[in-house]
Amino acid sequence: MGSVQLNSSHLASFSFTPSFKHGSRTRRAHLRPFRSQTSFSTSRIRAVGTIPETDPQTAAPEEPPCVNFAFVSSVLLPDGTPDVHLRTACGGQKLRDIMLDNNIELYGPYGRPLLNCAGGGTCATCMVEVVQGKELLSPVTDKEKEKLKKKPKNYRLACQTTVGKPDSRGLVVIQQLPEWKAHEWKYEKVPLSESS
Template identity: 45%
Template sequence: MISLHFPNAASFRPAQVSGAGPRNYQQPTEFFARKKCVSVCFAGISADSSPTQPGKPEIELEFIGPKPGNDGSYPVESAKAISGEKLLRDVMSDNKVELYATYGKLMNCGGGGSCGTCIVEIIDGKDLLNERTNTELKYLKKKPESWRLACQTIVGNKENSGKVVVQRIPQWKK
């Protein structure tokens, strides 16, 4: 049995059926069926839409790989995020950008800020991120100012837009 939870049950308005009898409830705006999943769309935003929304400030992100390729250049992956809505860790996870080294893959805290395995270095665009949190100050006390914990770093502030360049697993370069 499949159970669906609608976060805004108040949006379902009762509609009277002709004649006396039970009431029916109107369905959400759209209902899409997929092979293996069912997605419910509200306010015209579907599960197929891009992670960015028109009219909201965007942050472009570039993630530089930790090791150079055979030609000596570092691989770069790109992503976009709506300013102020996600943590850097979540943006990387959503875009399948590798965040952890081997130890971190096995022993990370899942984004709670208690392990220090999601260290990244901000090469450019530091002003587009939140200030270091107390957790970061604790774990990164002896690290360069440009190093951040991805699980504590908010991308943007809902008003700014621009580009942030992130070095993944910076400790491999040192």
């Protein structure tokens, strides 16, 4: 139904008709040359100088550095899949602040002001599980070591964890409220030959 025209210095134009089903018949997509005023052989087309030179001053600015987050809720969706919230933030911030600023549930049943320490690192109610991206997080603090000594090594306190630096890029996957999660993560070691 639609047509796509690819023009670069009037070298070539194409029309594309998508496939669709109607009743029991299926019509196939086809690509056919668009008839233009100039004729040329389709077997030998050579483009010369079709890419314009870019001026460094007018080039599009590069995207600012940011860290991508996938926050996995502790409650499953009705179809049995995890509820994942995708967000982005600048590095150099506390994980707690990123979660609260993006309306991501952090405290669960301890959400009332008198039930948590508001970021002091003394109550351990902002505990999260780092599924992926621990290399972007700050080292474990002494408060975390004290409060999480009986927990798995990938548990962190969001109020004590700084995410990267202002120029950091990457992905961090965080399990919210890990003590009440309805699913289990399976951690597998990937052999070096498969990881590259």
